[in-house]
Amino acid sequence: MATIRVQREAFDPGAEINSFCARNSTSGGIATFIGQMRDFRGESRATGETVSAMTLEHYPGMAEGQLSELVKEASGRWPLDDTLVIHRIGSLMPGEPIVLAAVATAHRGDAFTACAFLMDWLKTRAPFWKKEATETGASWVEAREADEDQAAKWTR
Amino acid sequence: MSTASLTVLYFAWVKEKVGLGTETVSPPASVVTVSDLIDWLARRSPGHAAAFADRKLIKAAVDQVHAPLSSELGGAREVAFFPPVTGG
Numbered sequence: 289m290a291t292i293r294v295q296r297e298a299f300d301p302g303a304e305i306n307s308f309c310a311r312n313s314t315s316g317g318i319a320t321f322i323g324q325m326r327d328f329r330g331e332s333r334a335t336g337e338t339v340s341a342m343t344l345e346h347y348p349g350m351a352e353g354q355l356s357e358l359v360k361e362a363s364g365r366w367p368l369d370d371t372l373v374i375h376r377i378g379s380l381m382p383g384e385p386i387v388l389a390a391v392a393t394a395h396r397g398d399a400f401t402a403c404a405f406l407m408d409w410l411k412t413r414a415p416f417w418k419k420e421a422t423e424t425g426a427s428w429v430e431a432r433e434a435d436e437d438q439a440a441k442w443t444r
Numbered sequence: 445m446s447t448a449s450l451t452v453l454y455f456a457w458v459k460e461k462v463g464l465g466t467e468t469v470s471p472p473a474s475v476v477t478v479s480d481l482i483d484w485l486a487r488r489s490p491g492h493a494a495a496f497a498d499r500k501l502i503k504a505a506v507d508q509v510h511a512p513l514s515s516e517l518g519g520a521r522e523v524a525f526f527p528p529v530t531g532g
Contacts, residue, residue, distance in 0.1 A: 323532050344531070345455060346531070347453070347526070350505060350524070386531075412528075413510065415505070416529055417526065417531070418531070428456050430527075430528075430530070
């Protein structure tokens, strides 16, 4: 079982996790990751420019397709009872959730691992692009090498 | 190989530089790989040339599957060009 949603509308992570837990009441472990929009650019708030808004562009069709592939790959590696991935597109404000990944399994180890895997692969494979608006204008976020290294750990 | 029509999609700054989100093209038979397609597209306009100026920055998908620039187009119907992804 899996649910994948790419949506323009804001979502409530608490409500989503509650209903995910309810529909997987027999799973022993549920791990979740919530990615939220930062209000600064780059590695740290101390050195980064303030970001006031973000636009998320995606490749319709392929984005959903890649998320399905990720979930399929995770399901092949770990015994997952259920998976949920929600990803925003369009306009976002600082503090808003961008992405939610939730994984239900019998035991905690697989839940933690599969959730980390989903996010690492999503970061480098799912076709979404962030554009940040700051006082000096808007610019596209550059991919981080650290994300590639992180994803490469899962290659087998 | 053929002059069948091919849908080309651009995303993020590649789209901004090209000035188009999508176009339908009929590349000549000499265009065999994704890289050949880039060479051919880059001659269409100054915007295309700017977008493809440094192809180390360009990623491609053929029929919605990530593909290295060296891959052959085969009977592809849709090719997309974009910078490395930054979602999540």
